Amino acid sequence: MSLFSIRLFTAPIFLVVAAGSIVISYLAKDPALKDLFNSDAVFLPLLFQNLFDFGGNIRDWYLTPAPYFFPDYLVFLVSHYVGENIYSRIVIFAIIQTSIMFVFTYLISRQLEKKSALFTSTLVTILMTWLSLNAGEPFILMLFSAFHFGAFISSMIFILLLLLYPKCKTNSHRALILSIQSILTFLSSLSDTLFVVQTLIPVFFSVLLINIIFHEKQFRNYLPATIPLPFGILGLVLYPNLIEHNTRYSIVIGIEKIDVNFSTILSIFNQVIVKTPFFGVAFIFYLAFSVLCFMYLLKKRFLFNISKQLIQIIIFVFFSILSMLFVALLVTNQAQLPPRYYIATFIWPIIIGTIVCAYMLKNKFFYFYCSISIVISVYLCLNALSIARNNEVSDDFYPKDISCLDRAISEENLSNGIAQYWDAKYIQAFSKSGVTLAQYWDDLNEMRWITSKTFFKNNYDFAIVSKDAKLFKKSIEQINIVIGVPQKTITCGNxxxxxxxKNNFRTRKINIPGDSYKWLGCNLPTVSGNYTSKCEIENERNSKPGALSFGPYEKLPSGNYFFEIEYVSDQRKSDVVGDWDLAIALPEQAKVLQNGTLLGTDAKEGKVSGFFSIDSVFNMEKIEFRTFARTGQRIKIIYFVLKRLT
Structure with a gap:
């Protein structure tokens, strides 16, 4: 066996170590991977289970703000059919996504430094495995579905096509590359806006800059950076028309939050560098090297005689980092951009930095690659052995608290319940009782966010409340007020x-035709009145201005309704003593459906009633009924009733 063959044999050994470390960490439930099983992370597994195992419809789903159609859906489709359950599908997805990153790192390396492409891609993969298992976000997201890593994979594919384009010898081949780029751009921008920020815009400016500096006159050399642009815009524009429930974040740029955003960016960089000082030092060196390359480029020179194509990719990565930092610094309508938005910022330097090392070290790169890979492989093996010894290795994920819940739910023959966001999808994904859980807020309003509308029912069987939940803290009290005390309470862990x-539990007072509810005066908010001992609202003749009663802000399905309010006034029946209006309480401005006057009742109980309709466009919007006492008038509000007719 030749020395070259022996060298080639090292790559599969290191790759097996990397894959084995990931699998063992999963199967042994490595605490470092705990976030892989939370409600955010099980979105795609639960979506595919609903679509392919239970006959669900994707139009029923409130998708993630970035829908991740490509490549995440394609990759998880394979994982879904290969894996037996959600847990195994998560593991398989992680291995496939890591393998895809390896393949495209190899293909990009072949275009830039062909001799060491296998060693370069292997070193990148084993470095990323080490970082993903030890450094947290954003590196660990290589093992996640639907967490922006797919946009980075799309970026790798796009850069590969960009490198292949100049090597095409015929117009038909160039047209094919541009066509693939355009389709990829449309799918990727539709799937994740980050693709536009971190790939499309940086590619445009890097290609434009290099072509201008070197006085490139051939129009075709501008096409790979310009032709995909309209397809990227098309993907962004068509999103609302293709997605049933629009959940995409809007981005507002301004200077109002620069100081806060700058602190957040520093915090993220500090977090990454402190966790892995080795990577931090290498990252800073790479940035300094990129700046030098940029400065040399402006002088029409290539640092260390690096090839033009490699310089182009170095400049692209530099612009990609700047583009992301620019958006992160100026965005004003997001609380903060967490580390998952910086996947390309931190991982591109690992890939291109390794390729640069291979380019500069030439034949000596093998020893560099081998030394680092051996050290990391030994660490990964020892770490995997330690994890396997300290944890139970199993191809199933069935925590004790979920097992406890399953036993109780099965014994009572229950199926539909409610829970907070961080419990609902997590418990449903790993439960073996076939339970369906709808997500709810503290106030028992539906949380239609990254879930299916079919999970929400008119009637439920049970509720799950976490003792240490950040959301859904007061729900036991809320449920007791609306429904009453549960038949039974069982504690499972926290x-x-x-x-x-069965079907004895409702979260909304009015769901189906025939439902009605009476709000006593003291159940309604007031500005100008006071609550009486008989649960009424009453004002004084000289009370401050404002609504005597308002609310109840009940979310109503589209349909036809009857309303009635009972009140008392000491004035004659011919006197106008107040006003009322019925409106849909929209976020911007209420839409008034009806209004009228309140007449005196001769100190007896009087009523105002009527009928109204909720159009489908206002389905599940909040209803508000307001009363106002005119100056010098005294009114007592006894109750307000709503009834759904159809």
Whole structure:
């Protein structure tokens, strides 16, 4: 066996170590991977289970703000059919996504430094495996589905096509490359806006800059950076027309939050560098090297005689980092951009930095690659052995608290319940009882966010409340007020299971035709009145201005309704003592459906009633009924009733 063959044999050994480390960390439930099983992370597994195992419809889903159609859906489709359950599918997805990154790193390396392409891609893969298992976000997202890593994979494919384009010898081949680029751009920008920020814009400016500096006159050399642009815009524009429920974040740029955003960016960079000082030093060196390359380029020179194509990619990565930092610094309508938005910022330097090392070290790169790979492989093996010894290795994920919940739910023959966001998809994904959980806020309003509308029911069987939840803290009290005390409460770990019986539990007072509810005066908010001992609202003749009663802000399905309010006034029946209006409480401005006057009642109980309709466009919007006492008038509000007719 030749020395070259022996060298080639090292790559599969290191790759097997990397893959084995990932699998063992999963199967042994490595604490470092705990976030891989939270409600955010199980979105795609649960979506595919709903679509392909239970006959669901994607139009019923409130998708993630970035829908991740490509390549995440394609990759997870394979994982879904290969894996037996959600847990195994998550593991398989992680291995496939890591393998895809390896393949495209190899293909990009072949275009830039062909001799060491296998060693370069292997070193990048084993470095990324080490970082993903030890450094947290954003590196660990290589193992996640639907967390922006797919946009980075798309970026790798796009850069490969960009490198292949100048090597095409015929117009038909160039047209093919541009066509693939355009389709990729449309799918990627539709799937994740980050592709536009971190790939499309930086490619445009890097290609434009280099072509201008070197006085490139051939129009075709501008095409790979310009032709995809309209397809990227098309993907962004068509999103609202293709997605049933629009959840995409809007981005507002301004200077109002520069100081806060700058602190957030520094915090993220500090977090990454402190966790892995080795990477931090290498990252800073890479940035300094990129700046030098840029300065030399402006003088029409290539630092260390690096090839033009490699310089172009170095400049692209430099612009990609600047583009992301620019958006992160100026965005004003987001609380903060977490580390997952910086995947390209931190991972491109690993890939291109390794390729630069291979380019400069030439034949000596093998020893560089081998030394680092051996050290990391030994660490990964020892770490995997330690994790396997300290944890139970199993191809299933069935925590004790979920097992406890399953037993209680199965014994009572229950199926539909509610829970907070961080419990709902997590428990549903790993439960073996076939339970369906709808997400709810503290106030028992539906949380239609990254879930299916079919999970929400008119009636439920139970509620799950976490004792240490950040959301859904007051729900036991809220449920008791609306429904009453549960038939049974069972504690499973840090969660309480509130059992109400089959279809005995409602979160909305009015769901279906025939439902009605009476709000006593003291159940309604007031500005100008006071609550009485008989649960009424009453004002004084000289009370401050404002609504005597308002609310109840009940979300109503589209349909036809009856309303009634009972009140008392000491004035004659012919006197106008107040006013009322019925409106849909929209976020910007209320839409008034009806209004009228309140007449005196001769100190007896009087009523105002009527009918109204909620159009489908206002389905599940909040209703508000307001009363106002005119100056010098005294009114007592006894109750307000709503009834759904159809």
């Amino acid at each position: 969660r309480d299971l509130l059992i109400y019986g």
